[in-house]
Amino acid sequence: MRTYVVSGGTAGMGRGLARHFLRRGDQVTIIGSDPAKGRRFLDQAARAGDRTAFVQADLTSVAENVRVIKEITARHESLDGLVLTAMRHFPRRVETPDGFEATFALYYVSRTVLGYGLTGLLEKGENPMIVSVCGVGVTKGRIHWDDLSLRNGFGHIKAVLQAGRATDLLGVAYSAGHPGGRTRFLLHHPGFTDSGADSLGGPAKAVVKVLARFFAQPIEKSIQPIIELMDDAPGRGLLAYDRRTPIDPSLPTLDPGDARRLYERTAHVLRP
Numbered sequence: 716m717r718t719y720v721v722s723g724g725t726a727g728m729g730r731g732l733a734r735h736f737l738r739r740g741d742q743v744t745i746i747g748s749d750p751a752k753g754r755r756f757l758d759q760a761a762r763a764g765d766r767t768a769f770v771q772a773d774l775t776s777v778a779e780n781v782r783v784i785k786e787i788t789a790r791h792e793s794l795d796g797l798v799l800t801a802m803r804h805f806p807r808r809v810e811t812p813d814g815f816e817a818t819f820a821l822y823y824v825s826r827t828v829l830g831y832g833l834t835g836l837l838e839k840g841e842n843p844m845i846v847s848v849c850g851v852g853v854t855k856g857r858i859h860w861d862d863l864s865l866r867n868g869f870g871h872i873k874a875v876l877q878a879g880r881a882t883d884l885l886g887v888a889y890s891a892g893h894p895g896g897r898t899r900f901l902l903h904h905p906g907f908t909d910s911g912a913d914s915l916g917g918p919a920k921a922v923v924k925v926l927a928r929f930f931a932q933p934i935e936k937s938i939q940p941i942i943e944l945m946d947d948a949p950g951r952g953l954l955a956y957d958r959r960t961p962i963d964p965s966l967p968t969l970d971p972g973d974a975r976r977l978y979e980r981t982a983h984v985l986r987p
């Protein structure tokens with residue numbers, strides 16, 4: 716029996732992956748902010764008994780991520796995979812108690828704290844992997860080095876693109892920082908998927924729902940390449956894929972210098 720943690724496991728691709736692991740007999744802890752969604756997941760997975768658990772947490776907060784790490788460390792002695800899917804859209808600027816713009820906090824800071832914080836358990840797992848489901852390969856957007864929290868000139872899309880580029884760099888920094896480690900890091904772009912529109916709200920949600928009906932892949936199809944890569948990853952070091960296609964590691968959005976710079980700018984979150 717393998718053991719997985721899925722942040723954002725109460726909906727979308729995270730829930731799809733969590734259900735897949737449970738179906739094949741593995742142990743899964745999911746994390747989400749909405750207790751009702753967590754209860755629903757557990758009710759639907761009742762046959763899995765104590766192979767599954769839900770940890771309620773608002774992952775935009777560093778302290779909450781640290782609490783989650785403590786709970787997972789109390790529950791598991793080792794991990795075989797950490798799947799990072801938690802994401803939400805913030806149409807207006809929200810600043811977290813740690814001073815981060817909320818999209819950046821959820822998409823980048825939480826993944827950083829959970830990834831590094833659970834590495835000790837992952838290193839004891841069998842073929843351990845961190846999977847960040849993201850928009851790797853997209854080259855739009857950039858890191859606003861002089862204004863990471865977007866205090867001057869916030870825009871919803873600007874925030875999503877910056878946080879996405881930051882998440883790409885997390886994979887690069889993590890892989891470069893663990894040359895002797897056993898834990899692989901997979902950056903995975905799932906393609907347009909019929910999930911995730913709920914947090915958009917307003918007219919944007921309606922538009923994305925209509926587009927999804929015609930153009931998006933179902934969740935079960937989007938998660939299949941992730942499952943294959945988790946079970947049998949080729950090569951060594953960082954893995955970056957758009958569905959089943961490897962992404963060129965020399966893309967400017969995967970620049971090792973930028974990855975190091977971002978790590979250094981934000982490493983204080985690992986010592987709260």
Ligand SMILES: NC(=O)c1ccc[n+]([C@@H]2O[C@H](COP(=O)([O-])OP(=O)(O)OC[C@H]3O[C@@H](n4cnc5c(N)ncnc54)[C@H](OP(=O)(O)O)[C@@H]3O)[C@@H](O)[C@H]2O)c1
Nearest residue numbers: 723725726727728747748749773774801802907908910911
């Ligand atoms: N869908 C697509 O077309 C697409 C395309 C490319 C990349 N992606 C990326 O793939 C990932 C997964 O997307 P998805 O569409 O599967 O997402 P989704 O259906 O919107 O699910 C997001 C998950 O994040 C959790 N979450 C949101 N805010 C949270 C918070 N503050 N604390 C803890 N958990 C929180 C939600 O649970 P609660 O509501 O319980 O908090 C939910 O379980 C995202 O990173 C997304 O950017 C998606």
